[in-house]
Structure formats: structure tokens, C-alpha cells
Amino acid sequence: MNPELPCQLLRSLLLSIEARGHDVPLLLHHLELSPSATRHRTSWEELIGLLEEFSAREGAPATRAVMQDLAGRLSSVRAMAELLGSPRFTYLLLLEAVQGRQPLVTVAWKSPQSGLTVSLELQRGLRPSRVFFQCCEWFLAALPRARGLCDAVVEVECLSEQALRCFITPPREPALTLAHAEGNVRTLARELFRVARGAPTAQALQSRFGLTRAEAGVVRRLAEGESMKDIAQALEVSLETARTHAKRAMHKTDTHRQAELVSLVLHGGR
Numbered sequence: 001m002n003p004e005l006p007c008q009l010l011r012s013l014l015l016s017i018e019a020r021g022h023d024v025p026l027l028l029h030h031l032e033l034s035p036s037a038t039r040h041r042t043s044w045e046e047l048i049g050l051l052e053e054f055s056a057r058e059g060a061p062a063t064r065a066v067m068q069d070l071a072g073r074l075s076s077v078r079a080m081a082e083l084l085g086s087p088r089f090t091y092l093l094l095l096e097a098v099q100g101r102q103p104l105v106t107v108a109w110k111s112p113q114s115g116l117t118v119s120l121e122l123q124r125g126l127r128p129s130r131v132f133f134q135c136c137e138w139f140l141a142a143l144p145r146a147r148g149l150c151d152a153v154v155e156v157e158c159l160s161e162q163a164l165r166c167f168i169t170p171p172r173e174p175a176l177t178l179a180h181a182e183g184n185v186r187t188l189a190r191e192l193f194r195v196a197r198g199a200p201t202a203q204a205l206q207s208r209f210g211l212t213r214a215e216a217g218v219v220r221r222l223a224e225g226e227s228m229k230d231i232a233q234a235l236e237v238s239l240e241t242a243r244t245h246a247k248r249a250m251h252k253t254d255t256h257r258q259a260e261l262v263s264l265v266l267h268g269g270r
Helices: 007-019 024-031 044-058 060-073 075-084 087-098 130-147 182-197 202-209 213-223 228-235 239-253 258-267
Strands: 004-006 041-043 105-110 116-122 153-159 163-169
Touching: 007 024, 007 044, 007 060, 024 044, 041 044, 044 060, 044 130, 060 130, 087 105, 087 116, 087 130, 116 130, 130 153, 130 163, 202 213, 202 239, 213 228, 213 239, 213 258, 228 239, 239 258
Parallel strands: none
Antiparallel strands: 004 041, 105 116, 116 163, 153 163
């Protein structure tokens, strides 16, 4: 199992590595990766390969510094921090948003008044990586940097190649912070990310583009970030059949690449 991921994640990671003064072209050459700017998708194996190679070459302090830079670089994190102001609710919005929106980890948390208990567990079939979960710990600690605050205190209960469980104590909230009910924050996360990132239903794709049921099923899964191989397995068809459905959908939508098709479906453009 090697799920595809948005290439923006890899691109932001490389920008953070470069910002810390490291040689990105050399790193990509060693990993035999093409520059992310020319690609539309990346994979779990490529992401883990990059993190583990960088950590092995540069060490833990350099890797932690990259995660600190990344926490303030990701546009979605900055937007959430600006929207809510409160570091505590920024965490809640982020955790709610990523739950069920990515194929890598399952997310669970409790929210006592003093902080947040967070649990991340690797999905079945993915190559385990302790470096990945160590990076998750450092990223979560640095999240308040998106608001120009100091790092959170992260007390680790379990850190392994399969999981991270920790208790996060965010920094003191700014004096001018709007109060939010926790239920409202969760509702906001569901609505915000459903509108921004959710793929249309198969029925909507059939109606909008004149696709067959089979073509719409493939296109919807592509828009949700699944690889063609995983789509074929899920639909119980051959890989060639799944590709044929995608090609027919591209012909009907006047698109020429899968990335164009997904962009049209998600954003109404190419």
C-alpha cells in the first residue's frame, strides 16, 4: 500500500529544508526524485524516504528545525491560526480537519481544559516509520508559531514506528482572543474542509459531465487522492479497466491529464 498525497505537502517540506540552508537538489538526486514543482502527486513512500534520508544525513536538531519552519509555512495552518486566534482551537480545527481527510493515520483526541490528548496511529499496510511520528511531535509542538507564539509543551506517552500519543499544552492565549464553543469549532472544521476539499458525489459528476456510473466512480476516487491501483482494487476491476474509465472521463471533460481532471472536478478549473 502506497497512497498518493497532494504534492503541495512535499513541496512545502522541500521549501522548509531549503530555508534552513540545506542542499535540496542533492537530496532529491540521492533519492532519485524529480523536482516537486513539476509533479502533481507524491506518495507515502516518497514522503517517508525524504524525511528518513534527511534525518539520517542532518540529524535530529536539523530535522526539528525543518518541522518548526513547516508549521509556520503551510497556508492551511496559517489560515486556521488567523481565523481562530486561540492556539487551543487552532489545534482542534487542525485535528478535526485531518480526521478522515488523508489516508495515512487515524486521529483521535480528548480536550480537557488544560490541553489536548492526541493519538495518531498509522493505517494498516503502510511502511512503519518512527521518523515520521517524531516529525509529527515536533510539528505539533511548533504549531503556535503560525501565530507568532512560543512552542507548545508536548509530553510524549508513546512514540514508535506505528503511533504517537501525547499531551499538548498550548501556550497562553493572546489577550485579544475571541471565545469559541468547542462544538462550533468542530462544525466550522467540517463545513470549511468539506466545501474546500470534498469531492463531488458520483451522481453529481454523472449529471454535470455526462459520465457513466463507472466513470464517475473512478473520477470521484481520483479527486479524493486515491491511486489508480487502489481504485481498481476497491472497484474490483482490472487496472486497465480503471484507466480506460479515466481516459473516457478526460475525453468527455476535454482534459488531457489526470491532474487537469481532478482540478476541474474540485475547483471548476484546470
